[in-house]
Every structure is written in structure tokens, then in C-alpha cells.
Amino acid sequence: MTGFGKALTVTETAIPGLLLADLPVHGDSRGWFKENWQREKMVAAGLPDFGPVQNNISFNDAIGTTRGIHAEPWDKWVSVATGRIFGAWVDLREGPSFGTVFTAEIDPSQAIFVPRGVGNAYQTLEPDTAYVYLVNDHWSADAEYSFLNLADETAAIQWPIPLSEVEISAKDHAHPRLADVTPIPAKKTLIIGAGGQLGRALREHFGEAAEYEYVGRDELDLSDASFPSARRWREYATIINAAAYTAVDKAETAEGRADAWAANVTGVAALAKIAVDNGITLVHVSSDYVFDGTKVGEYTETDSVRPLGVYGQTKAAGDALVSTVPRHYIIRTSWVIGEGNNFVRTMASLAERGIDPKVVDDQTGRLTFTSDIAAGVQHLLSTRPEYGVYNLSGSGSPMTWAELAKRVFTATGHDASRVNGVSTEEYFSSTHALVAPRPGNSVLNLDKIRAAGFTPSPVLDSLAAYLG
Template sequence: MTEFGKSLTITETPIPGLLVAELPVHGDARGWFKENWQREKMLAAGLPDFGPVQNNISFNDAAGTTRGIHAEPWDKWVSVATGRIFGAWVDLREGPTFGTVFTTELDPSRAIFVPRGVGNSYQTLEPDTAYTYLVNDHWSADAEYSFLNLADETAAIAWPIPLADVEISAKDLAHPRLADVTPIPPKKTLVIGANGQLGRALRDAFGDSPEFEYAGRAEIDLADPSFVDSRRWRDYATIVNAAAYTAVDLAETPEGRADAWAANVTGVAALARVATEHGITLVHVSSDYVFDGTKDGAYTEDDAVRPLGVYGQTKAAGDAVVATVPRHYIIRTSWVIGEGKNFVRTMASLADRGIDPAVVDDQTGRLTFTTDIAGAVRHLLRERSPYGIYNVSSAGDPLTWAALAQRVFAATGHDPERVSGVSTDAYFASAAGPVAPRPANSVLSLDKITAAGFTPSSMLESLAAYLG
């Protein structure tokens, strides 16, 4: 008999992510009614927002019908419309809980959320049992499946009706024992722009585990819309977009403007659609150039964007698109320094070559070492911090470009007085081509990222280590 009048409650099981739900069922002399999937209420109760795309029903004529242990690369919401089942679930995912077993009975008043990679099977306890399940992906011949024998001695499932007395398919009887099962790997993290300054830092932060995939421009070019067909996106949990068009002055030319919009907006919009459609977390790296630099004080994540030039406009537009993705992190940075050509390396080279530079002294900000960006991204993902915008730069008192150049000269054993200050207007007065406007104030507040538990490095300490 179906139990009426339960409250909606969610209970954890020994298998991580496998959640049992008690469902309210309302009945009278005519029959009963229940909300089999009610997103708003069930999310509030603790179920994940898994985004089902298909609803399947398996009807079973006789009691004792037994279905094999199958682990698919998608999530399932399993319930019973009529009848009753004994369900058995085995964790077939890579990791320390591989092989863990959980069993329970399901009737119309109890359902279960089965995460990707957990083997699912059942045995009907009543005739005319209708077993229903919602899934968040469509069947694919290219997907990675895993199977376990129903009679596996290690799992030792206590089937209520002996397997010798029930209806089972020959295929299910032939599945491997646990020792021979191929575990389902975790969903992957894809880093786009993996060959740039930040991309290389992300490689160092994440490592070479198969869980992480790195794509340079040759593998994924955001300016080429065909990249959306390059992957089976349901196999990814996270995309980190470290790619961008960053030639701020060239962006002011007709050709540069087109390229900047193609990579920073059109390509990012395609990424956002992919992430939204497949429930992927999208991490997107932005810039202080989304601001006009006129604020008195540090910019917070809540300040309105007011970009001055084409590059800043494309970054602001990209941010607005990424903000529509349900699971997103927008990382705002300034004055990025990593492996490769950058301001610090240029100043060190000038110092060594005996060149005394004039450096802009009316723009103020902080350097952001790529190790800080990569560390912040890793921290936010690992801690599952609230989605949204986070400012990330290295920490310390803000300085002008000229003051930073003097620090570089001093750290490399040269006289810092060889660096002279000059206004932005004077510096670019003799420029041969277009010059993008720069924000005079690029200082970003770090209160939110530090409150999230990540402490950026000291800018000057990191500078000394970088030069050393």
C-alpha cells in the first residue's frame, strides 16, 4: 500500500550524491495524486538542479522482473507510478566509494536521485509495476557506460526473490564481476586558452590528471563558431575560459574591432549557451577595462560597468552574457603578469640593456600574477563558492605603472631613478596608430574573494619572487 500524507524530505545514503526522497501522495476513494517532479520544491528540499531532458517508463507485467545493474553517464530521477520495487544501487565511479551498495524499496511515495556513474537496478515486487525515470541527457552510442553482474559476490545484494526464480535478460546475466568493471571517470574540466599566460598557470594549478583537458587556440578558437560541435559537452563539469582577444590598441581599428567582438562576445555567447544547455559551470576571466577608472576608491563587484574603449566594451558585453549562465564565475583582474611577454619582463629587459624608460604615472592599480588567478579559480571550484563575480588581483598598496617600473629596476640591481614618469597623453602622443583609452583607476576591491576564503599573494613579494 502506498503511504499517504508524507512530508517532502530528502535523505542521504552511503553512496555520495545518491539521495532518497519521501514524496507527498494525496489519496481518496478515487485514487491518488502526487507531484513526481516539482523543481522549485525539490531544490529547496535539497535535490540538485539536474535539468532533465527526457522521461522514460518501464512497464513490468510480473512480480520478480529484474533489470541489470547499469551505470550511465547522466543523472536519473527514479520513481514508481504503480506497483512496488526493490532497488539496488552500486557506486561504479572512480574513487574511494567504488563498489558501495545501497538498497531500498520504492513505491509511489518514495523516489531516488541517482547521480551519474552509480549503477541502477531493480526487482519488481508486484505485478503491473510502472518504473519511471527522468534523465538529463539523451542516449548516445559514444557515451561511456559501465555494468555489474547482478549476482556479484562482492556487492552481495540481498535480492528478495532469488535470481534463479526471476525473469532476467541473458545480457544482464553476462555482465562482469566488480573486479572486472570499468569505473566511470569523473566529469572533466576544460581549460580554453591553455597556452597563454593564464592557461599555463592553470595547467600548473590543476595538474595532468585525465580529469583536466587543456585546449589551445588550435583546438578551440572562440572566433570560430564550429567549436560548439567539437565535444560531447555532457562529459564536462566545468569550462574555464582563459582565452580572449587582448590587443587593446589594435581593437580600435576596423579589423581589430571585428576580431575583438568575435572572440570576446560572439564566442563567449556560444560558450554560455553550451554551459547553460548542459549544466556546466563556466569560469570566465574579465578585466578592469570594463570600468572607466573615474571612481574614487577601489572598484567592487557591484559597481556599474562603463568601458571606455572597444576592448573594454567587448569584455563588458561578454560578462553580461556569462552572467546569464546559471552556474558561473566571472573573475575580474587587472595588469596580468605570468609566463611570457609582459610589463615586468619588458622593464627588466630595459634595465639590463641600459635603457632609461619613461613610464605612465597617472594610472594606478595592482599587478595580478597568474598564480593568484589560477589559485582563486581552483579555490572557488573546490569550495563550491556562491556563483557570481569575484575581483582577483595580487594584494598590497596600489601603485602607478612608473612606480612599479622603479620596483623592477631596484629588484634587478639597477637604479630606480632611471625610470621617469610621464602622463598617458604624453606617452601616446607620438603613437603611429590608434590608442585605446585606459582607465586611470584600476584598483579592484579584494573583500569578496578574501571573504570566500582565498587570500591573494602580496604583489611586491610575488614581484620579487618572479624576478628572482
């Protein structure tokens, strides 16, 4: 008997992410009507915006038809169009809830959201039962499935009609007991650009667990035409894009301009489309070079971008593309320091070799250590604040490059007065190569990421630790 007049409500179950919903059904002497999936209303009621791509119907003639227990690597929205079922769900995902069971009778006034990896089974309680399910991925022989025997003693499902009295397929009869089930692993996080200084910091921070996959440019090139088909993207929950063309001055040349746009824009466009099409959270690292540096005071996340050079223009264009992804974090950084050659190591080397450098003193900002970026990325992904742009640099008083060089000299036991401050114009006056314009002010306001619960490390503390 269909329940009429219910309000749209969503109830959590003992299985994390398995959500039981009451649906409004409107009926009269002619029959009834319901909205089986209405994205706006149902997301507002607490159901996930899971992006279904296929709708399937399983029609069952007789009472007692029993199917399952199947766990697929996609989400399902299960309902009944006619008839009534006894449904059973068993968590077959890796983790502490593995083996948890939930059962319920479902008629047309109810539906249930079944998250990826939760085993699904049902038994018909009325003849002519139409079992309907929407899924958010297309079937694939390459996908990872898991199964559980309907008669498993550990799950101990109390079937209304004994399994000995119903028709069950040979395949369902052959499924393993819980002790022999292969759990469905969590969706993976893909870190692109793993060979760069930020990629190496992310690898050190996240570690080598199976859920993290690291790829360098040789393995996965965003600008390659084959990139969109390079992975089964539904297996990924998150992509962290640590890859970028960062040769700021070379980007001003004809060859460099093409390479910068290919990596920072064309490749990012392909990445953004993949994230949109597959419901992936995209983390993208941006730069202070999207600003012209003329603002008095700190740059906030809402300030308009005004890039000066090609590199800044490509980063701003990439940011605009990433912002179209429903689940995105754009992390805007400045003056990045990590493994490999960088400003701090160069100054330490010059100090040690007795060279007195000329260093720019009309550009102001804060260093951002890659370890801080990695920690900030993890914080955003674990706490899930509002999606959008977040500034992230070291904290403390802003300094010029010359002031930072003096700090490096002092920290390594050398005389800071050996550092000679010069203007940007004077510094580059002797070079005949193309030089990209630099923002004079690169100071990023950190209030938003602090409000999200992350505390950026003080620049001077990070600098001292970095120099050892």
C-alpha cells in the same frame, strides 16, 4: 501499499549523491495524485537542479522482473507510478566510494536521485509495476557506460526473490564482476585558451590528470561556427575560459574590432549557451577595462561597468552573457603578468641594457600574477562560494606603472631614478597609431574573494619571486 500523507523530505544514503526522497501523495476513493518532479519544491528540499531532458517508463507485467546493474553517464530521478520495486544501487564511479551498495523498497510515495556513474538495478515486487525515470541527457552510443553483474559476490545484494527464480536478460547475465568493472570517470574540466599566459599557469597549477583537458585556439576556436558541436558537452562539469582577444590598441582598428567582438562576445555567447544547456559551471576571466577608471577608491563587484574602448566594451558584453549561466564565476583581474612578454620583463630588460624608460605615472592599480589567478580559480571551484563576480588581483598598496617600474629596477640591482614618470597623454603623443583609452584607476576591491576564503598574494612578494 502506497504511503499517503508524507512530507517532502530528502535523506542522504551511504553512496555520495544518492538521495532518497519521500513524496507527498494525496489519495481518496478515486485513487491518488502526486507531483513526481516539482523543480522549485524539490531543489529547496535539497535535491540537485539536474535539468532533466527525457522521461522514460518501463512497464513490468510480472513479479520478479529484474533489470540491471547499469551505470550511465547522466543523472536519473527514479520513481514508481504503479506497483512496488526493490531497488539496488552500487557506486561504480572512480574514487573511494567505488563498490558501495544501497538498497531500498520504492513505492509511489518515494523516489531516488541517482547521480551519474552509480549503477542502478531493480526487481519488481508487484505485478503491473511502472518504473519511471527522468534523465538529464539523451542516450548516445558514444557515451561511457559501466555495468555490474546482478549476482556479484562482492556487492552481495540480498534480492527478495532469488535470481535463480526470476527472468533476467542475456545481457544482464553477462555483465562483469566488480573486480572487472570499468569505473565511470569523473566529469572533466575543460581549459580553453591553454596556449596563453593564463592557460599555461592553469596547466601548471592543475596538472595533467585525466580529468583536466587543455585546448588552444588551434584546437577549439570559440568564434568558429562548429564550436557548439565540437564536444560531447555533458561529459564536462566545468569550463574555464582563459581565451580572449587582448590586443587593446589593435581593437580600435576596423579589423581588430571585428576580431575582438568575435572572440570576446560571439564566442562567449556560444560558450554560455553550452554551459546553460548542459549544466556546466563556467569560469570566465574579465578585466579592469570594463570600468572607465574615474571612481575615487577601489572598484567593487557591484559597480556599474563603463568601458572606454572597444576591448573594454567587448569584455563587459562577455561578462553580461556569462552572468546568464546559473553556475558561473566571473574573475575580474587587472594588469596581468605571466609567462611571455609583459611589463615586468620589459622593465627588467631595459634596466639590464642601460635604457632609461619613460613610464606612465597617472594610471594606478595592482599587478595580478597568473599563478594567483590559477590558485583563485581552484579555490572557487573546490569551495563553491556563491556564484557571481569576484575581483582578483595581487594585494598591497596600489601603485602606478612608473612606481612598479622603479620596483623592478631596484629588485634587479639597478638605480630606480633612471625611470622617468610621464602622463599617459605624453607617453602616446609621438605615436600615430590608434591608441585605446586606459582607465586611470584600476584598483579592485578584494573583500569579496577574501570573505570566500582566498588570500591574494602581496604584489611585492609575487614580484620578487617572479624576478627570481
